[in-house]
Amino acid sequence: MFESALLPQKMDKKTFKELEPKLREALLGAQLPVIENQPFSTLLLVDGLDGAGKGEAVARLYGWMDARHLICNAYGEPMDEARLRPPLWRYWRDLPARGDTAIVFGSWYQSVLRDWIFDRIDEDAFEKALARILRFEEMLANEDVLILKFWFVLPRQAQEERLKEIETKNAARHVLADWAALKNHEKASEAGERLIQETSKGYAPWFVIPSEDPEYRDAALAEAVAGAMKRKLEDGKPRTLAAPPVIGGVKRQTAVDTIDLSARLEKNDYEELKDKYQKKLSDLSDLKSMSKTGVVLVFQGNDAAGKGGAIRRVIQPLDPRIYKVYPISAPSDEEKARPYLWRFWRRVPPRGHFAFFDRSWYERVLVERVEGFAGHEDWLRAYNEINEFEQELTDFGFIVCKFWLAISEKEQLRRFKAREDTSYKQHKITDDDWRNRLKWDQYAVAAGDMIDRTSTPHAPWTPVSSENKRHARIEVLKTICARLEEKL
Amino acid sequence: MFESALLPQKMDKKTFKELEPKLREALLGAQLPVIENQPFSTLLLVDGLDGAGKGEAVARLYGWMDARHLICNAYGEPMDEARLRPPLWRYWRDLPARGDTAIVFGSWYQSVLRDWIFDRIDEDAFEKALARILRFEEMLANEDVLILKFWFVLPRQAQEERLKEIETKNAARHVLADWAALKNHEKASEAGERLIQETSKGYAPWFVIPSEDPEYRDAALAEAVAGAMKRKLEDGKPRTLAAPPVIGGVKRQTAVDTIDLSARLEKNDYEELKDKYQKKLSDLSDLKSMSKTGVVLVFQGNDAAGKGGAIRRVIQPLDPRIYKVYPISAPSDEEKARPYLWRFWRRVPPRGHFAFFDRSWYERVLVERVEGFAGHEDWLRAYNEINEFEQELTDFGFIVCKFWLAISEKEQLRRFKAREDTSYKQHKITDDDWRNRLKWDQYAVAAGDMIDRTSTPHAPWTPVSSENKRHARIEVLKTICARLEEKL
Known part of the structure; x- marks a missing residue:
């Protein structure tokens, strides 16, 4: 904190x-x-x-x-x-x-x-x-x-x-x-x-x-x-x-400014570690004690940091019947008519299951703060509200893992351009992405405050360098295995 | 409650x-x-x-x-x-x-x-x-x-x-x-x-x-x-x-509507009981364990119900060095510049002492409510605030006694007139008293809500009929003795 x-x-x-x-x-x-x-x-x-x-x-x-x-x-x-x-x-x-x-x-x-x-x-x-x-x-x-x-x-x-x-x-x-x-x-x-x-x-x-x-x-x-x-x-x-x-x-200086972006992992090492941790995760998810807990995973990070790719590597070894992936974009009409946490509560998994959030309730203190969609007081009180929400989950025996995937401004530019140049990736880059990029510093401050205010003992943030995607994916897998091992 | x-x-x-x-x-x-x-x-x-x-x-x-x-x-x-x-x-x-x-x-x-x-x-x-x-x-x-x-x-x-x-x-x-x-x-x-x-x-x-x-x-x-x-x-x-x-x-119907006003006490019985309870109070106040507690006494009631007279009968047997009587009227400039409870906190007695409040913090939910001196939300939140205040006292080992002295509308009129007719009592009757009398029902509702909302296990209200002053004084003495005995 x-x-x-x-x-x-x-x-x-x-x-x-x-x-x-x-x-x-x-x-x-x-x-x-x-x-x-x-x-x-x-x-x-x-x-x-x-x-x-x-x-x-x-x-x-x-x-x-x-x-x-x-x-x-x-x-x-x-x-x-x-x-x-x-x-x-x-x-x-x-x-x-x-x-x-x-x-x-x-x-x-x-x-x-x-x-x-x-x-x-x-x-x-x-x-x-x-x-x-x-x-x-x-x-x-x-x-x-x-x-x-x-x-x-x-x-x-x-x-x-x-x-x-x-x-x-x-x-x-x-x-x-x-x-x-x-x-x-x-x-x-x-x-x-x-x-x-x-x-x-x-x-x-x-x-x-x-x-x-x-x-x-x-x-x-x-x-x-x-x-x-x-x-x-x-x-x-x-x-x-x-x-x-x-x-x-x-x-x-905020917590996101100091993530060491130099960490790299070579392909061979990566494949080896990936197999190791995916096997481990699969074994853990089969444990009987898994029926007593639920796992809520939050992925946030700079645009193009590779959230989707990291999630894919985690779900690969899991039985599709025990997880759901929720990409979070604009709220539906039904969601807009209710308190902002409603759309996340309705997606809380039952015991024995995993829920992956590709973006999450943290958008309240990121994009909604920076773009002014939420008023100053509203995003300010959200830190406490989010801590309470996660506490409800962990008090019930759930595991909450939160990842901030970080890349440099330069690397983001490279990936944006690559997306524009690759036909099957073009849908992943929008005008919004370019607009957000112009507010890099504001998003960095918001992300830093978020980590400061919501990294609790029961639901800590794990900042991960994603400058090298292989490194990020292994860090994510390793962290999830460690949290599950500790609990199960 | x-x-x-x-x-x-x-x-x-x-x-x-x-x-x-x-x-x-x-x-x-x-x-x-x-x-x-x-x-x-x-x-x-x-x-x-x-x-x-x-x-x-x-x-x-x-x-x-x-x-x-x-x-x-x-x-x-x-x-x-x-x-x-x-x-x-x-x-x-x-x-x-x-x-x-x-x-x-x-x-x-x-x-x-x-x-x-x-x-x-x-x-x-x-x-x-x-x-x-x-x-x-x-x-x-x-x-x-x-x-x-x-x-x-x-x-x-x-x-x-x-x-x-x-x-x-x-x-x-x-x-x-x-x-x-x-x-x-x-x-x-x-x-x-x-x-x-x-x-x-x-x-x-x-x-x-x-x-x-x-x-x-x-x-x-x-x-x-x-x-x-x-x-x-x-x-x-x-x-x-x-x-x-x-x-x-x-x-x-509120708690004050149902106080039985018919209770009476004859002079001889009164003198006997007064002597008995004053003696008892004096003995209790001399106990060594008195140095571990403090006593806060609140007197509220209809105008002319005899608050001052009741207080006088309680202090008679006490050593003047261990009590203070506070008649509460309009706040001073210094008091107005601070939260309304400040003027009562500053009068909280030390351990071993008694403080008598002739009117009190309860004016917030009586006269200030009825006359509109406090806004709706302000007097509404006062119930909780007052309960918290009294809890601070009782958690510290203090005794809080609260008396509501009740008289009928008719008896009040009789006393008002008697005050006007007696030279040394004329200072006790003002235009305000006559004005308040016109709002009898509103004051009754406010008093009833007050008793409902602030009669807590740690600081209960004692409603007392004061239609007959002798009866009221003995009830007050008796209650104080009982509360002290229970605690000391």
């Missing part, structure tokens, strides 16, 4: 210097009308990994905004008065008035996160706690409180370096290197994923802030705050997602 | 006959534009106690609406196809197209209700299941599905009679008398309360349908369906609450 946030997002100091006045202008441009007209108050929740530089980032924000209407509230263990009252009391006590902005360190997520990281609560209690937090936030949002939640992330290595640095430089300050935090790096990161997948709502969105590079981090924070306040002023809704795709000309 | 629904709501056959054409007109008036313009589809969830006549009520609805666009889907144990797929699948499969209305017997609440009634799941799992259902319903609502949920209730005695009747008359039909249902009357009623308190949302409201009298029941159902569809057509929101206050001229 933090796939892209953990990539080395960088902003050089020069770019940052040039950007700084623009960020200030954007922040003040949003804050001043809020101070003047007091349409809402703002809570900025600052959470995430220790050592990510949350304090530094907020300090910079202070320098850029009107500090007279910024309050910083930091909560640790409750003391005195607060310990004698229900846990939410101290957050209520410090709620800012309309017009003001409060920065909240150690928010109401703190105790539930800690309980979860240290295994003090079980899954049901964790979900219940999150549901109650959401009801609380929903109520605040209904009462004119803008809630923006920031999760600062850092790769393990960088966290270690940061903690060392803090130890040497800041020993006298209140920021102490918390080495225990490093031990919990994995669990804390995982907890963050859960939080963000389950509690990012239109009325209280989470933003993941990549924090390895301080300039990028602070610019991302400022851009997100200014953007959300501005949108809230305009139409009452913050509506926003992760870090913005481009900040000061710096494009955010 | 079903206080008023279990009251004998009656509609005589003549009134019903006169009303019938109007109900049909209202239903068709809402349904026809939906059929024609297809802005949304409608799901009517029919749940509640066995023997309440859900089938009969729906049959009548069929006769009144355009049956070509009504589908009835009844779900029992999943069969065949459905058993091989995730539980939600069959509900998705049968989702109506926009323009159509589906009546759902045996909805997605069925299995969680059953698990809860038969103690197969714990509290956390129950709450988690409800939270997931809400996310599902929210998604449908965002996708143009109007979800109206009906809970049919029946007093135990009436349920027994109905089951007998079914057994004699309908033995050959698919409606079988389910005697097991009677055994679970209490648990099923309690489960219904929980459902309604936790899953009644603006986008998917519950309606409680009093079902003892078939005419009243069917009129209430029709009125609710027509009203909600109409409001959804008008502004996209169903926004509605329980059964309507008045149907065809028949005023709904």
Whole structure:
């Protein structure tokens, strides 16, 4: 889920210097009308990994905004008065008035996160706690409180370096290197994923802030705050997602940008591996335990990446009575008259069966997002809805495999041309394909966000280089066999 | 919570006959534009106690609406196809197209209700299941599905009679008398309360349908369906609450209408009992275990019912260092700049202390509702918000006592006049009091809904007749002592 946030997002100091006045202008441009007209108050929740530089980032924000209407509230263990009252009391006590902005360190997520990281609560209690937090936030949002939640992330290595640095430089300050935090790096990161997948709502969105590079981090924070306040002023809704795709000309790296496209497989090796995994898949599908599960397979990817070809290699060894392939194009009239997930629910296979989706419900956050067929809020809520949908499947014992088949822009051009030149492939290339190609960057950002937001423990994405189709087909077969083996 | 629904709501056959054409007109008036313009589809969830006549009520609805666009889907144990797929699948499969209305017997609440009634799941799992259902319903609502949920209730005695009747008359039909249902009357009623308190949302409201009298029941159902569809057509929101206050001229009986106002207490008895309970309260407040709890006391009631006098009798035996009395009038500027619950959270006492609220957060659903200071949606969501607020208190170990002090319209007039005639009481009577008095019925409905919706197991309402002040004061003292004794 933090796939892209953990990539080395960088902003050089020069770019940052040039950007700084623009960020200030954007922040003040949003804050001043809020101070003047007091349409809402703002809570900025600052959470995430220790050592990510949350304090530094907020300090910079202070320098850029009107500090007279910024309050910083930091909560640790409750003391005195607060310990004698229900846990939410101290957050209520410090709620800012309309017009003001409060920065909240150690928010109401703190105790539930800690309980979860240290295994003090079980899954049901964790979900219940999150549901109650959401009801609380929903109520605040209904009462004119803008809630923006920031999760600062850092790769393990960088966290270690940061903690060392803090130890040497800041020993006298209140920021102490918390080495225990490093031990919990994995669990804390995982907890963050859960939080963000389950509690990012239109009325209280989470933003993941990549924090390895301080300039990028602070610019991302400022851009997100200014953007959300501005949108809230305009139409009452913050509506926003992760870090913005481009900040000061710096494009955010996403999970799809870093797929290694150099992998190749020679014909002989390919035939051998294909036989091996097809045999394995056939054996697995014959197991008696297969009658207890169902398999849902999603194929997405760049146009001409070879989704159909990959699917064909998977179905070859399967008994045709136990699978169905669904190519997904425009919805029918019946489908249009119902919620968008209806056409996928109706195709959910029974136990013992496979369903292959050549394109899928993910079009909601790809083509429908990029082409504007779905409104901003509609595709934004789709991430959660899709996660819930897949959870219904996996909770019932189904396996959900999702593949992103990636090719380079250049390779796509080559394949498009080849299609035009080959009579029996001409039907596979349309004007739409050429049009989509012009929006390559937008589709890349959408695909990156999709992988970030919907790669869940129960239904992970598998990004696959399809620059070499043989390589892609074997990766797909191998992954499916592994997932089935694990389950059956 | 079903206080008023279990009251004998009656509609005589003549009134019903006169009303019938109007109900049909209202239903068709809402349904026809939906059929024609297809802005949304409608799901009517029919749940509640066995023997309440859900089938009969729906049959009548069929006769009144355009049956070509009504589908009835009844779900029992999943069969065949459905058993091989995730539980939600069959509900998705049968989702109506926009323009159509589906009546759902045996909805997605069925299995969680059953698990809860038969103690197969714990509290956390129950709450988690409800939270997931809400996310599902929210998604449908965002996708143009109007979800109206009906809970049919029946007093135990009436349920027994109905089951007998079914057994004699309908033995050959698919409606079988389910005697097991009677055994679970209490648990099923309690489960219904929980459902309604936790899953009644603006986008998917519950309606409680009093079902003892078939005419009243069917009129209430029709009125609710027509009203909600109409409001959804008008502004996209169903926004509605329980059964309507008045149907065809028949005023709904509420919990406050049935308080027995005849209770009296003579002076001597009063003094004796007062001394007894004040002594007891004093002793209880000195207990060491008092330092582990806090006590929050809410006093609401008709104007001039004697809230202040009752509070004075409770504080007399208490050490002034451990209680505070808060008379609640208009909010301050600071309070107006924040969510409405802020001014009550800031007054939450620490452990070991008492807080008396002479009027309270309940003004949100009383005066603010009746006078229009809060919008329809705002006071509607307040029921849930208030329940959550009180749950935060009781989860922390606090005691929440809530009193509704009731007097008759006539007695109120007598007291108003007496206040005007007594110099040191003149400050207690204002123009507002006289104005509110003109809206007696509206306040009664608001108070009845309040008690229905916010009388929770953790924070129940105690309705008290205050026609005789001595009686009221002793009831209040006695109740507080009992609640403290139970806890300490």
